[in-house]
Every structure is written in C-alpha cells, then in structure tokens.
Amino acid sequence: MAVESRFVVIRHGVEAKTFMDKKSADEYDKMLDMADNLADVFSQSPIELSDSTSEELSIYLAQHRDEVLIALLAKKPANKAPVKKAAKKTPEKKVESKPTKLSEVS
Secondary structure, three states: OOOOEEEEEEOEEEEEEEEEEEHHHHHHHEEEEHHHHHHHHHHOOOOOOOHHHHHHHHHHHHOHHHHHHHHOOOOOOOOOOOOOOOOOOOOOOOOOOOOOOOOOOO
C-alpha cells in the first residue's frame, strides 16, 4: 500500500485545487489571495463589471503579476542579455584630403 501526501487549497469552504507539493499549493493560494484583493479594487471602481468578468480579470492579473508590476513600473523587466549603453557621438573631424597623383603613390 502506497502513501501519498497531497496538499489541498480550500477557498471559502470549497476545494479549489490539489497539489502534490506544498510549494505549489502555497503559490496557488497566494495567487488566489491576490485575485481576491484585485476583485476588491475592481468593486470600488466606477466601472461596472459583472461578477464573472471581475473574477476572470482578477485571476488573470494575479497569474500575470510580474507583467503587471512591470507595466505599473513597480518592477524592472529582467534583461536576458546585458544592454550596452550607446556611446555619445562626438562630432567627426573633417579631414581634407588632397588629390594624389598616381605617380606619387608608388
């Protein structure tokens, strides 16, 4: 007989999702907490949203929290490759050249 540990996220008395590891369950629970907080913000806005739209939008934004934080300028985007700063251009010096004769080149 095998023994399995399962971690169940329960929201408002209802089983939301089951996970095999605690870390994933905690992350999902945190995401749902963020979605609840966003739904509260939406309910206070002058824009009327249906309950289902508010729920879908709040869950979407909570799932994409990093992108939202970047869009709100609360977080800097992660650069995969270092960006080189462009060097300041200095005015090029004009060099006048005198025409040379082919006989002078050799």
